[in-house]
Amino acid sequence: MARNPVTWLGSPTFPKAAREALQDTQLRQNLRKATGTIRGRREAAVAEMTDWEMLRVAGEQIKDDVLARLDTLLVQLEETVTARGGVVHWARDAEEANRIVLDLCRAEQADEVVKVKSMATAEIGLNEALEAGGVRAIETDLAELIVQLGDDRPSHILVPAIHRNRSEIREIFQRRMGIEVSDEPADLAEAARVYLREKFLTTKVAISGANFAVADTGSIVVLESEGNGRMCLTLPDTLITVMGIEKLVPTWQDLEVFLQLLPRSSTAERMNPYTSVWTGVTPGDGPQRFHLVLIDNGRTATLMDSVGRQALRCIRCSACLNVCPVYERTGGKSYGSVYPGPIGAILTPQLVGDMHDPQAASLPYASSLCGACFEVCPVRIDIPSVLTHLRAEVVEAKGRTPESVAMAAAAWIFREASRYEKAQKAGSLARFLARDGKITSLPWPGSRWTSSRDVPAPPAESFRSWWRKNRCQE
Amino acid sequence: MINSAAREEILQRIRNAKVPAAPQTVRGYNQTGPGGVELFAERVADYRAIVHVVSDVPEALALLKGKRIVAPQGLPAEWLIDGVTWLHEPLTIGELDQADGVLTGCAVAIADTGTIVLDGGEGQGRRALTLLPDYHLCVVRQDQIAASVPEALRRLEPTRPLTFISGPSATSDIELNRVEGVHGPRTLEVLIVT
Numbered sequence: 076m077a078r079n080p081v082t083w084l085g086s087p088t089f090p091k092a093a094r095e096a097l098q099d100t101q102l103r104q105n106l107r108k109a110t111g112t113i114r115g116r117r118e119a120a121v122a123e124m125t126d127w128e129m130l131r132v133a134g135e136q137i138k139d140d141v142l143a144r145l146d147t148l149l150v151q152l153e154e155t156v157t158a159r160g161g162v163v164h165w166a167r168d169a170e171e172a173n174r175i176v177l178d179l180c181r182a183e184q185a186d187e188v189v190k191v192k193s194m195a196t197a198e199i200g201l202n203e204a205l206e207a208g209g210v211r212a213i214e215t216d217l218a219e220l221i222v223q224l225g226d227d228r229p230s231h232i233l234v235p236a237i238h239r240n241r242s243e244i245r246e247i248f249q250r251r252m253g254i255e256v257s258d259e260p261a262d263l264a265e266a267a268r269v270y271l272r273e274k275f276l277t278t279k280v281a282i283s284g285a286n287f288a289v290a291d292t293g294s295i296v297v298l299e300s301e302g303n304g305r306m307c308l309t310l311p312d313t314l315i316t317v318m319g320i321e322k323l324v325p326t327w328q329d330l331e332v333f334l335q336l337l338p339r340s341s342t343a344e345r346m347n348p349y350t351s352v353w354t355g356v357t358p359g360d361g362p363q364r365f366h367l368v369l370i371d372n373g374r375t376a377t378l379m380d381s382v383g384r385q386a387l388r389c390i391r392c393s394a395c396l397n398v399c400p401v402y403e404r405t406g407g408k409s410y411g412s413v414y415p416g417p418i419g420a421i422l423t424p425q426l427v428g429d430m431h432d433p434q435a436a437s438l439p440y441a442s443s444l445c446g447a448c449f450e451v452c453p454v455r456i457d458i459p460s461v462l463t464h465l466r467a468e469v470v471e472a473k474g475r476t477p478e479s480v481a482m483a484a485a486a487w488i489f490r491e492a493s494r495y496e497k498a499q500k501a502g503s504l505a506r507f508l509a510r511d512g513k514i515t516s517l518p519w520p521g522s523r524w525t526s527s528r529d530v531p532a533p534p535a536e537s538f539r540s541w542w543r544k545n546r547c548q549e
Numbered sequence: 550m551i552n553s554a555a556r557e558e559i560l561q562r563i564r565n566a567k568v569p570a571a572p573q574t575v576r577g578y579n580q581t582g583p584g585g586v587e588l589f590a591e592r593v594a595d596y597r598a599i600v601h602v603v604s605d606v607p608e609a610l611a612l613l614k615g616k617r618i619v620a621p622q623g624l625p626a627e628w629l630i631d632g633v634t635w636l637h638e639p640l641t642i643g644e645l646d647q648a649d650g651v652l653t654g655c656a657v658a659i660a661d662t663g664t665i666v667l668d669g670g671e672g673q674g675r676r677a678l679t680l681l682p683d684y685h686l687c688v689v690r691q692d693q694i695a696a697s698v699p700e701a702l703r704r705l706e707p708t709r710p711l712t713f714i715s716g717p718s719a720t721s722d723i724e725l726n727r728v729e730g731v732h733g734p735r736t737l738e739v740l741i742v743t
Contacts, residue, residue, distance in 0.1 A: 109725040129577040139571035146563040159708065165556040175552070217731065218722035234722050241723055260723040264731050271732065276642050292707040302680065302718035302733025309676040310642065320559065327707045331699040332578070334713075342721050345592065346662035349733060350713035351676075357710045360675035371555075375562035384568065 077170050079373055080200035081426045083228065086411025088437035093405040102406050105240045110397045116343035117394060117451070124339070133332045135455040138388035141323050142378060148290040148323050149369065155293025159355025161365040172370045173204035176282065176315055179366055180210045183313050185280040189271075191297060191304045192216035193284025194232060194391050195317045197413040198426070199372060201282070212282065213274055215303035217267050224251040230407030230415060232393040233341050238406050264301075271303065281307035281362070285318040286390070287333060288367075291326045294354040295367070298337060298347050308351050314362035320369050321387040333390060336453035340392035373426030382464040386422045388454040393418075395448035395458060401441055410438060417448035421461040430465075430472035439465035477520065499537045506532045584660040584696025586741055589689075592663025596716025597729050598737040606688060609740050610652070619651040619682055621674025628652065628688075638674065645677055650684030651734075656711075658694045659701045663716070665689060665739065666701060668709040676710055685734040687714075690742050 078084070086092065096102060121127050141148060153163045166172035180188060188205070190196065190212050202212040202223075214223045221236035222229050225247045229235030236244070245258040248266050256266045283304070287296040295316055297304050308314060324330060338347045356365050378384050396402050396416030407415030411434055412423040420438045427435040439462045448458040470479060488498045508514050509532030517525045524530065590600045603609040607627050614632040622638060629635055636648055654672035655665045665687050667673045679685055695701040705711060718733030729735065 105724070113721075113725045126578040129575075133574055133576055133578060136571055136574040140574065143568045143571045145568070146560045149560065149563075165552055165559055167555045167558055171552070171555060215732075216722070217720050221722070234725060236722060237725065244723060260726060260728040261730065263723055264720055264728050268731055272646075275732070276646060289707065294707045300718070301720045301722075301731035303731070305676065305680050305712065306732055309680055320563075327702065328699075329574075331702045332576075334698050334702075335578075342727075344715070344727075345595075346659070346664045346713065346715040348596070348715050348717070348719050350711075352707065352711035352713075354708040354710075357669070360669055360677075360710050369559075371559045371562070375559060375566065378563060378566040378568060384566075 077168065079427050080169050080203075081198045081373070081414065081423055082412045082432075082434055086434050088434050089405075089409060089411070089441045090437060092409035092411060093401075093441070096405045096409045099406075101240075102238055103404060105238055106403055106406055108240075109234070109237050110403050113343060113397045117340065117397065120339040120343040120345065123345075124335070130332055130336055131453055131455050134336050134390075134453055135388065137324060137329045137332060138454050139385075140325060141321065142384060142387055144325070145320065145323070145378070148325055149320060151290045152288055152293060152323060155291065156355055156365075156367055159293050161293070161355040161367055164366060164368045166368055166370045166372070168372050169199035169370075172199050172317060172368055172372065173201055175368055176201060176317065177205055177208040177210065179313070179315055180205065180280055181208070183280050183364075185210060185278075185313075187211045187213065187274075187278055188280045188282050189213050189215050189274055189278045189307050189311065190219075191281070191283040191299065191307045192219050192235075193282070193317060194413060195284045195319050195370060196282060197229065199317070199370065201317065213271070213278070215271055215275070215307060216299075217264065217301060217303075220267060220271070221247060224248070228408055229413055231396060232391050232414065232416070232418075234393075238408070275303075275306040275310055279311050280313045280315065281311040282315045282317065283307055285316050285322050286337065287330060288318060288323050289325075289327050289330065290323050292354060294327070294352050296330065296350065296352050298350045300342065300348045302349055305349055305351055308353065309361050311362055313364040313366070315366045315368065317368045317370060320371055320374055337390055337392055340394040340451070340453040373428050376428045377422075377425040380425065383421065383425050383461055385456050386418065386425060386461060388456055389418050389422065390454060392453055394451040394453065398447040398451050399442075400445060400447070401443060405441075410441065412438075417442060417458045417462075418456070421456075421458055421465060424465055430469050436469045436472065439463075439469060481520075496537070496539060499539070503533045503535055503537065506535060508532075578699075579697060580699050582661050582696040584694065586691055586694065586743060589658060589660040589663060589694050590741055592660065593665075593716070593739050594663075596663060596719075598663075598716050598739055600739045600741065602741045602743055604743055606740060606742055610686075612738075613650070613652065613686065616649040617647075618686075619645065619648045619674075619678055621651070621653055621672055621678050623671030623673075624652065624654070625672070640678075642677065642681065645681035648682045650686060651678050651682045652686045652688070653679055654688050654690075655693060657701045657704045658689045659696075659698060660694050661697045664701070665714045666705060667712045667714065668705060670709070676712055679712065679714075680733060683734055684736045684738070685714075686738045686740065688740045688742060694741075
């Protein structure tokens with residue numbers, strides 16, 4: 076099987092990448108500013124809702140229901156989309172999905188396509204695959220455009236160019252668009268408007284992702300801000316939508332939950348400026364050819380894991396990135412994947428599906444387990460629990476190591492009270508190594524601990540034995 | 550053309566995962582809210598749309614005089630006042646791009662979020678009409694304002710092409726600060742009719 080492009084080829088493991096990123100003071104400054112801003116605004120937008128917790132619970136339950144009935148709901152979606160004039164395609168992996176999209180572009184004789192920001196297409200490396208096939212993909216979301224023109228990689232789910240500040244963006248635009256522009260955000264937005272206008276008006280094929288697909292009506296939903304989505308979803312003759320198989324909701328009514336959860340969690344708005352909903356093809360309005368490409372690419376493997384599968388509830392809001400102390404300091408690119416931050420740390424290794432891959436296996440450790448991500452998650456993904464679960468899988472994949480042997484021995488000792496007490500008694504002998512209540516140097520393997528910190532000396536008597544002498548009635 | 554081997558394999562893998570049934574969804578969140586013209590007006594204005602509460606639409610439309618405005622099919626005849634160059638379908642993309650603005654009604658509005666929803670019905674037209682002109686004037690009747698998102702969705706027909714609009718086009722892509730005016734209409738003006 077080909078490697079999953081969800082991680083970037085040649086990426087170092089997380090600790091190595093993070094160490095490098097931490098040297099970049101400009102990056103840390105940009106991230107601190109941006110995440111700080113959005114954290115405050117999200118909190119205010121959520122505080123306004125008296126029923127936020129009920130919405131979160133409903134969001135969690137609806138998504139769990141989707142995962143439980145995924146086969147039935149996908150078949151239902153296929154029926155409803157087909158009945159309204161759409162064509163549904165299925166792709167097992169990135170390579171298959173990219174081939175389907177490239178063939179569709181070729182059938183339309185398109186050598187250029189406009190794109191709405193989409194995590195699914197970023198995950199499968201669609202732009203690179205199209206380029207190799209002679210089709211140029213033009214990103215139209217402002218942040219994606221900044222990344223594309225800067226020959227850069229994305230570092231955030233919602234705002235892929237979050238690591239760039241206004242003056243860096245100005246420099247990229249001047250260099251690549253050949254224009255003079257100030258570093259005022261409004262002027263930069265205007266420059267993007269002018270740059271893309273002609274493309275929107277003339278390009279015949281558009282490619283989008285989907286925030287939601289409604290199984291019982293066949294409706295596809297895209298939330299956006301700039302109007303680039305509306306341009307792509309309305310003006311071209313052909314629309315190709317690429318969507319992960321888990322992006323479903325069962326009924327139209329279910330959208331009432333997510334249309335409240337998603338905008339407040341992602342951009343901290345009561346509602347994002349534009350949401351488009353379309354069902355197959357509407358004669359006389361919008362693209363007259365519609366293709367929906369459903370991708371698996373590691374999702375069914377993730378579904379097999381009873382703890383890890385909750386990552387598939389994710390609606391890609393990026394609230395967990397914005398509150399994560401690790402993300403704020405290392406930035407998104409350290410994760411080596413289009414899915415960075417806490418959700419990336421649990422989703423990416425599962426989509427890769429190989430804990431022997433050292434880069435993917437390093438991601439579940441990219442966390443202090445502080446739990447802020449779980450607290451803000453609009454669909455209540457218990458990210459810390461999945462992280463520890465995946466860490467256990469990483470350890471298991473490693474097989475027998477000195478650490479695992481030591482841990483197995485510890486487990487054997489802890490299992491029996493008598494064994495535990497004997498071990499404690501033996502351990503208390505280590506106090507003879509101490510000076511001033513501290514042990515500063517232990518023989519190997521304990522030296523790996525004492526080389527960087529001291530160990531407090533164990534007491535002469537354990538609490539258990541003290542209790543027996545002083546408090547036990549019998 | 551459709552890859553049925555992929556379809557079967559994906560469906561089979563899902564079945565093999567044997568995910569247990571989920572509990573019945575508890576919809577304990579608010580179904581409605583305070584609603585009303587005032588709240589709607591305040592929330593629309595929050596996103597830097599221009600809002601007027603009016604009782605006489607043709608009189609209020611005088612602000613369009615001297616402009617070239619797209620008029621979708623089905624606008625009430627009395628809205629098409631003199632002194633405005635009305636542009637009627639069929640219109641090319643180039644003609645829409647050159648227009649000064651577009652006047653529409655709407656399908657539903659949402660007070661809680663300050664949102665207007667278009668469904669391509671009478672007086673709204675196809676989606677390109679409200680996208681390419683740089684200015685959008687939308688007339689909202691008081692009875693079209695739903696209090697909450699759940700209430701609004703119940704009033705909509707999901708299979709029509711829907712556009713939810715909350716303020717003029719905007720972006721938060723530069724340092725996560727909101728800036729109005731990117732690809733969609735840069736000015737949104739709303740007339741609320743009481």
